[in-house]
Amino acid sequence: MTATAPARTTAGTPAGTAQVPAGAPRRRRKRQWLPYVLLLPVLVAELLIHIIPMLVGVGMSFLQLTQFYIRNWTGAPGAGLDNYRFVLQFDEASGKALLHSFWTTVVFTVVVLACSWGLAMLAAIWTQHAFRGRGLVRTAFLVPYALPVFASVITWSFMLQRDNGVVNHVLVDQLGVLDERPFWLIGGNSFWALIVVEVWRLWPFAFLALTAGMSSIPAEQYEAAAIDGAGVLRSVRWVTLPNLRSVNQVLLLVLFLWTFNEFTVPYTFFGKSAPEQADLISMHIYQNSFVTWNFGTGSAMSVLLLLFLLAVTAVYLLLTNRRRPVDA
Amino acid sequence: MELKRIRSAVALSVAAASLAACGGGGDEGSASGDDVTLTYWASNQGTSLENDMEVLQPQLDAFTEETGIEVDVEVVPWSDLLNRILAATASGEGPDVLNIGNTWSASLQATGALMPFDDAAMEEIGAADRFLAGSLSATGAEGQPPTAVPLYSLAYGLYYNKAAFAEAGITEPPATWEDVIADGQKLTTADRWGMSIEGGSVSENIHDVFVFAKQQGGDFFDSDGKPTFDTPENVAGIKQYVDLIQTDKIANPSNAEYSNGTEALADFASGKSAMVMWQAAAGSLEELGMDPADVGVVPIPAPAGAEDVSSIVAGINLAVFDNTDYKDEALQFVEFMTSTENQIALNKTYGSLPSVTDAYTDPAFQTEAVETFKSILDDRSVPMPAVAEESQFETLVGTAVKNMLAEAASGDEVTEDEISEQLAAAQQQLGG
Secondary structure (H helix, E strand, O other): OHHHHHHHOOOOOOOOOHHHHHHHHHHHHHHHHHHHHHHHHHHEEEHHHHHHHHHHHHHHHHHHOOOOOOOOHOOOOEEEOHHHHHHHHHOOEEEEHHHHHHHHHHHHHHHHHHHHHHHHHEEEOOOOOOOOOOOHHHHHHHHHHOOOOHHHHHHHHHHHHOOOOHHHHHHHHOOOOOOOOOOOOOOOOOOHHHHHHHHHHHHHHHHHHHHHHHHHOHHHHHHHHHHHOOOOOHHHHHHHHHHOOOHHHHHHHHHHHHHHOOOHHHHHHHOOOOOOOHHOHHHHHHHHHHOOOOOHHHHHHHHHHHHHHHHHHHHHHHHHHHHHHHHH | OHHHHHHHHHHHHHHHHHHHHHHHOOOOOOHOOOOEEEEEEEEEEOOHHHHHHHHHHHHHHHHHHOOOOOOEEEEOHHHHHHHHHHHHHOOOOOOEEEEEHHHHHHHHHOOOOEOOOOOHHHOOOHHHHHHHHHOOOOOOOOOOOOOOOOOOOEEEEEEEHHHHHHHHOOOOOOHHHHHHHHHHHHOOOOOOOEEEEOOOOOOHHHHHHHHHHOOOOOOOOOOOEEEOOOHHHHHHHHHHHHHHHHHOEEOHHHHHHHHOHHHHHHHOOOOOOOEEEEEOOOOHHHHHOOHHHHHHEEEEOOOOOOOOEEOOOEEEEEEEEOOOOOOOHHHHHHHHHHHHHHHHHHHHHHHEEEHHHHHOOOOOHOHHHHHHHHHHHOOOOEEOOOOOOOOHHHHHHHHHHHHHHHHHOOOOOOHHHHHHHHHHHHHHOOOO
């Protein structure tokens, strides 16, 4: 296992590249249209599946698209910036609710990211070096990721019921840690319950990515560190982490985007309306468009969310990419 | 991710619709022929979607035999039905005949997607006065032709456990809300609560508090259709509901997380609670293993001196999609489904009430429980507000009540001032 890693990373630069453009220039020119034709289906699909719906969504945010107009949505009167004004009036109930939902989501995302990544890092380091049963342990870690979301999240919500749930049964009846049966699906605890479920579902992916990243770190680096007298912590800090830099850069971004947009888990966990304390932004938007039939304001919120995520992503990539040459 | 998928689905269907519109008129040639096939979206009334198919198929076969019109039926689960209708409305590609929850009537009427039952259409399916007046009141905004006709009628009643009442030494079912509370407190013991409620369910919450507010003389919309959420009457109605957990303590605080629409009834069936406010539940209770001899039902009583309202007009309506190519055939089908014979057969199976008065001559509808529900529907029920914003209202206020129950269950006090604030906030979110 460890012996193959260096071979892979030191495999030389492609030697035969110079021979590729040997064909006659005329033949190449003739064929120039081919790549574009081959790309065409993808372009059309991309246009239909991503670009057009997104533009339609943006367009909808400038319309007064209530149930009076969904039948003939091209006839919906323009709303100008009214939808945006409505959702952003932070001194009124609607704006306050959006802001509350936004901050809830920010805290949720930060906690989930920290926990999932931390857990995944610990598990990946533990299983980095071969030991008996490592394959089994790794498989077990991946189980939450392999289970269907709906089935596993519904099971969590059964487990967390106040009267009949197994969690309270263990905490109150068997261990006696708590005297009162707490609520997990409503009230303040629901926020933390949702975090536990989300981390449980998300961390295996981080584990998978980090394990893959670690398997390509040359063993010599660890050996050299060991000779220099570095313990486990130091070799993690000075060998593992720097080598995982690019993996982490992508991993954290992807985890952030997924968590911030998370809909399936809270929707399955809470049903159509989440408790106030756990009102994540995508649920909030769903409530404001599909449930209350006000697609204009729902779209306006979606566009704002999109802009926010774009901004965060851009800043993140800018910062992390700028630092890379210094490190290397 | 789900949201994105829904959004692209909507956009795609919009795109598909415009494509279809471009090539329109291609496949409508045979509209006059005998081989008409109607698409029918049925709601889930039986114990499962398959059960619904089994119940409906013989009726549809009879219709085909009678008229030569084929019916292609699809049973749509409640969680999807409204979204499916909205998507069909946006794309113009939908079923020919469909079921709608009767509280959606005015909202859907506003979209213009459903064919109005004007006098001519009513004439074609019989006459408007065949239907129960109460149920017919929940078919759209006042002063406009109905957007649908009632198919299955339902009402809320107060179910009580006769054995538990006898054991607690109570001889009469409650006649006022004060009785409900007093009896409920007597019935509440270590392993039983006086009443169970589906406190996490937005729709159950809104139906209950709407009735309580009506008893106090409250209205959530004035006669011009303008929202008037934050009134002392509405606050009192909601307080009465929250107090079941908060002050009267006759409902288990855990009820605040009951949200899947079956838990409160299951508690009642298994004896964990002695009363429950529910729509036609006899069949489900028997299926849950409760002895029918123990089941009693009375109208939900109002507080002494309040208005005698005990239920919303609940039920399922039958509508014709306005874009259908087969309007006449669709109306024939509506007539068939609301015929006395079919009303008896279907409502008997589903445990709901017939929507046409003639059907009540059948012995199956002359039991004590059916008489109770019919009297509730006839005299003591109110339709949900017939305004276009009805479903927004249900969601906003129902969610607010859910959150207040959660608060009360966690031991925080829900004051009248807070209810009033929440109602004002809900009303602000309605506009926009």
